[in-house]
Amino acid sequence: MKAVLGLVLPLSLCSFALQAEDINITPYIVGGEPVNVAEYPFMASLMFEYESQPGVIYPFCGGSILDSTHILTAAHCVYDVASYRIRNMKVAIEANNAQEMFAVQRVSVKNIYYPRDYNNSTLLNDVAVLELSEPLPTYSTNHKVKLSDLSEQGYRSANEKFTIIGYGRLDSNIQNADLDFLKAEVEYVNPLDCDVWTNFTTSDKQICTKGSSFDDSNLVTATCQGDSGGPLVWDNNGVKTQIGIVSFGPSICGQPNQSNGDPLAAQSVFTDVSQYADWIRKAQSGEIAATRTATDLSDSSGGTLGFGSLLSLALFSLYRRKYS
Incomplete structure (x- = not known):
């Protein structure tokens, strides 16, 4: 039997292993729905x-x-x-x-x-x-x-919609089975308006998004643990274009931030790939x-x-x- 060990670790540095028939690790985009990876x-x-x-x-x-x-x-x-x-x-x-x-x-x-x-x-x-x-x-x-470049900045506009994809958690507290590949929709937020995290000052080299409600959990669509490094995708006239790289967000995935009076303020921050082309x-x-x-060098650590x-x-x- 094969096992998967989760690498989303709490500060106690704990992890766990389960049999492949009962995999239970860090799987979902918050508010995501199943999608075939062949589409991405x-x-x-x-x-x-x-x-x-x-x-x-x-x-x-x-x-x-x-x-x-x-x-x-x-x-x-x-x-x-x-x-x-x-x-x-x-x-x-x-x-x-x-x-x-x-x-x-x-x-x-x-x-x-x-x-x-x-x-x-x-x-x-x-x-x-x-x-x-x-x-x-x-x-x-x-x-x-397909990566965006500095000549393609059409995504930087109010109400522009993007797709987040990945294998990350359902939310910060819920682990689910199978590491299914999922997607969800998010919306553009001006990065200069999403400075809501202490010690993290956003810039025009980053892209911010906010999510939308999807059930009665009071959470909104967002990236979560397990999604880091993955792409933020923009439909550029029918061409799936990566405009961002998943970077960071609040401690509770998909939690609406109401510090600025907007119940659906930014939940996710991405590196803008056009700035690094x-x-x-x-x-x-x-x-x-x-x-x-x-x-x-050999791996003497036992893994x-x-x-x-x-x-x-x-x-x-x-x-x-x-x-x-």
Whole structure:
């Protein structure tokens, strides 16, 4: 039997394992509905997988496919990961749920790139590119994500609608089965009007969204733990275009923030990929040096993440600055 271990950790650094037939980890977009990943073929799932723990994976973030050997994600997903653990980081594509993540071939990461001025306290410049050790086995040009650029800013307008996608939680307190791939609709908020979190000042390099009610829970559609690094998608005249990368939000996923009098104020903040188009291109083409590189050191830990990486991945309960 295969097992999945959740990598959405509380500050106590706890996690748990269940059999594949009864998977119960960090699954849903808040207010999301099922969708076939084939509709968003550029979606990727990031996970840790250790030779010392066969049949166990640790999903922790999302991403999108730039080409056969490069994945776009959030810097906070991979910040401070020890170099010798990078080879244990894997990428899966074409997976609708946890069972399919086991079934597909998972490709290991070779190099990690994120901006030298990325700030892990403020989450400014929260963008990263992963270089894979080999091409994705089922890659075709259909998988390649279309990124927005500075000439396409039509999404920055009131009431513009976007799609959030991912494998993240139903909400901050509810874990559900199967890691199903889901989507939900959100709406644009001016980033200068969504400074509602202490220590997190938003800028025009970020995109903010607010959600809509979907049941009687008083929550609204939003990203949550497990969704970090995944794409914010805009329908640009029929072309699914990634305009953002899931970055952070309030400690309670999908909770309406009424501090400014708006019961549906921003719940999710994204890195605007158009502001980093040149940097992404340079990382993808190897024109800049990798921030972290895999080494040949053996995994002597028995598959355990180092304390720095665990702590980095565990800081969700404060501001949920890591949706992963």
